[in-house]
């Protein structure tokens with residue numbers, strides 16, 4: 370049977386999903402609602418309207434509709450770079466000498482280099498539909514900002530990006546890709562916003578964080594007519610859009626009658642993992658099938674494995690709604706880990722609830738072991754992986770090696786979220802042997818937990 374499975378399983382264009390799948394519809398314990406920081410009450414449609422465009426607010430609050438149609442214009446855009454390939458990692462299996470069967474869904478086949486374009490085009494589309502002039506956002510490593518710039522350029526929307534300062538300085542190339550697509554890029558914290566000035570006053574040498582940049586982008590969106598804020602991860606709506614990854618992966622596996630035993634993804638804010646697992650978790654929630662699902666996070670920013678399940682601010686400036694999630698505290702600023710996309714203090718409320726209910730596992734891995742896996746994978750499978758994606762590679766290799774010990778022929782599916790061409794300083798530090806692992810101490814985490822708001 371396995372001989373018949375090609376190296377790459379492609380769907381044809383007319384096999385692509387026409388609706389996103391909303392995992393929340395099948396959850397018995399729904400993710401906790403966003404709370405208004407002023408009143409402590411759940412955020413309503415009207416509370417959220419000044420921040421997000423209307424249709425996205427509807428999607429954010431919709432815990433019941435299982436399938437939401439993908440508008441035709443978004444499906445046309447998807448056709449430029451989707452369906453993405455599902456690869457059978459024959460070369461990796463052989464090199465490892467494992468009886469495991471390994472598949473990965475590769476989302477790096479577009480200029481932005483990651484899965485983030487799947488949600489960027491959706492969010493930009495709804496903003497355009499509403500007749501808005503532009504959107505604001507933050508970006509950490511730059512993947513989200515790049516994806517959003519591409520989507521905005523395609524639709525003719527203005528795009529203002531607040532980029533975490535250390536990335537702005539360390540990753541000039543991503544900045545220039547964004548500017549090429551017409552976005553304006555400001556290093557954060559900046560003195561263009563009240564919240565940025567406040568943060569700089571307290572700590573003039575801060576290298577910034579996603580939490581700071583979010584505060585700035587939200588402030589600009591809510592104070593500039595014709596603008597709304599968009600976010601590349603964490604939110605329910607982003608997981609919804611990213612379900613296209615899992616729907617395609619499942620359709621491709623179904624073609625060959627393959628059922629994964631283990632599904633693995635890296636977790637920053639949870640969007641790629643939430644998208645990859647969506648249809649599989651749906652089956653699990655409905656009691657139709659069982660899967661082992663593993664979230665992999667950096668040991669330097671271990672929201673799932675060492676965080677608290679509590680209401681917290683989504684941003685450092687505490688202007689955003691409160692979300693119930695696994696969090697390290699909104700004031701937590703992780704060490705300058707190279708996987709910029711995994712440096713967020715919190716985690717999607719949907720995944721947090723699933724993890725809390727024992728429906729998935731999580732593990733934290735150290736940076737140097739992640740780059741070992743990245744290098745191994747690049748040499749065997751050819752693709753130069755993003756550091757974020759390499760967290761999933763690490764776990765997939767570890768699971769495949771366990772199968773080698775036990776002789777079990779498990780089928781492993783993992784998400785290869787992007788390419789690492791813009792992360793070569795990280796590879797340089799690994800190649801030079803100067804990369805280190807920085808893990809927060811319990812004392813550091815306790816200090817950060819102490820600032821959690823006292824709610825539910």
Ligand SMILES: *Cc1c(COP(=O)(O)O)cnc(C)c1O
Pocket residue numbers: 482483484485512513601602603635636637638639640641642710711755757758786787788
């Ligand atoms: C942003 C990013 C991630 C992490 O974000 P999630 O929302 O957790 O998916 C992972 N991989 C790549 C390549 C990214 O750009």
